[in-house]
Amino acid sequence: QQKVQQSPESLSVPEGGMASLNCTSSDRNFQYFWWYRQHSGEGPKALMSIFSDGDKKEGRFTAHLNKASLHVSLHIRDSQPSDSALYFCAAPNSGGSNAKLTFGKGTKLSVKS
Amino acid sequence: AQTIHQWPVAEIKAVGSPLSLGCTIKGKSSPNLYWYWQATGGTLQQLFYSITVGQVESVVQLNLSASRPKDDQFILSTEKLLLSHSGFYLCAWSLGQGATGQLYFGEGSKLTVL
Numbered sequence: 001q002q003k004v005q006q007s008p009e010s011l012s013v014p015e016g017g018m019a020s021l022n023c024t025s026s027d028r029n030f031q032y033f034w035w036y037r038q039h040s041g042e043g044p045k046a047l048m049s050i051f052s053d054g055d056k057k058e059g060r061f062t063a064h065l066n067k068a069s070l071h072v073s074l075h076i077r078d079s080q081p082s083d084s085a086l087y088f089c090a091a092p093n094s095g096g097s098n099a100k101l102t103f104g105k106g107t108k109l110s111v112k113s
Numbered sequence: 114a115q116t117i118h119q120w121p122v123a124e125i126k127a128v129g130s131p132l133s134l135g136c137t138i139k140g141k142s143s144p145n146l147y148w149y150w151q152a153t154g155g156t157l158q159q160l161f162y163s164i165t166v167g168q169v170e171s172v173v174q175l176n177l178s179a180s181r182p183k184d185d186q187f188i189l190s191t192e193k194l195l196l197s198h199s200g201f202y203l204c205a206w207s208l209g210q211g212a213t214g215q216l217y218f219g220e221g222s223k224l225t226v227l
Contacts, residue, residue, distance in 0.1 A: 034215070043203050043218030044157070088157065100172065101216060103157040 003027045006089050006104035015113045019079050023089030023104055025070040030091035033072045034101065035063060038086045047074070047087075079111045115140035119204050119219040126194050126226055134189040134222045136204030144206040146187040147216065148179055151201040163187060199226045 006023050013019045023033065032051030038044040050056045050063040050072060062075045076083055086108050090101040116139045126132060138144055148160040161179035163169045169179045176195060180188045187204055204219040 036216075041221075041223075043205075043220050044216075045218065046215045049215070086154065090157075100159055100162070101157075105156045106154075108154070 003030070004089055004091055004102050004104040006087075006107050008107060009105070010108040010110070012110045012112060013079050015079060015081060015111055017079050017111075019076040019083070019109055019111070021074040021076075021087050021089075021107045021109070023072045023074075025072075025091055027091070027102075028070065029093070030070065030102070031067070032091070033063075033065065034090045034092070035061075035072075035074050036088040036090055036103075038088065038106075040085070044086075044088060076109075079109075081111050081113050084109055084111045115206075115217065117204060117206060117217060117219040119202075119222050121222055122220070123223040124225070126224065128196055128226055129193050131192050132190060132194050132198070132224070134202050134204075134224075136187040136189075136219055138185045138187075138206050141185075141206065141208075143184060144208065146181060147205040147207070148187065148189050149203040149205060149218075150175070151203060151221075153200065155200075157203065161189070194226045196226050199224055 004025050034049045035047040036044040037047050048058050048063055050065045053067050056063045060077050065072045086106045088106045089104040093100045118137045120135050146163045149157045150160050151157050159172045161169050161171055163181040166181055166184050169181055177191045202222045205216045207216050
C-alpha cells in the first residue's frame, strides 16, 4: 500500500480560483511533510514544508497539517496558469543520513484561463 | 549559488545497449546526492544515494548502478538497458543531516529505450 496517498489525481480550476490538494499518510513515522511542484519536462521544486499542526502560509500557498490524522493539504488561492503542474506530497524517513523522501503519486493541476 | 547540471538532456537507446547518465553539482561541498526515477507523469522513486565520495547505497534493484567518482559528480549507468528503464531520471542533492533537508533536483534526463 502506498504510504503517502494524494487526492484528487487531477484537478481543474479557473484562473483566479482556489485549488485544494490533499495528502494522507498511513505511516505514523512520517511526522512532517513537503510539497513539491513539477512543471512538465522539468525537475521538481520544493514549495514548502510543514511540521506543526495548523496552517503555514507562504504567499498564495497555504499548507495545513493535522498530525492526529496524518493529513496535510495544500491550498492555492488566486490560481494562475503558471500553477499548472504536477504537485507531489512527500514525507521524509525518520532518521539516518539518507534524506529519503516517500512521494505520493501526485495531483495534476490545470488552471484554465 | 548552487547549480546542478544533468547530462544528457535526452537519450534514445536500444534494448541491451549501455547507458551512462551524469550529474554535477557546483557551489556546494560534500552534498548528499541522489538518483530518482520517474515514469511519465508518475511518482518519484529513489534509486541511489551517496553521502561521500566513493560510497553509494542502493535503494531499489533495477539493474542499474551508480558511482560517485568526485565530490561533485554522480553517475548512473548500466551495461544492458531494458525496456523498463525508460523514464525520467532525476539527480538531486541535499545538505547533510538526512531527512530534514530539502531536496534540490536537476532538470532531468529523459530516457527512451526501444
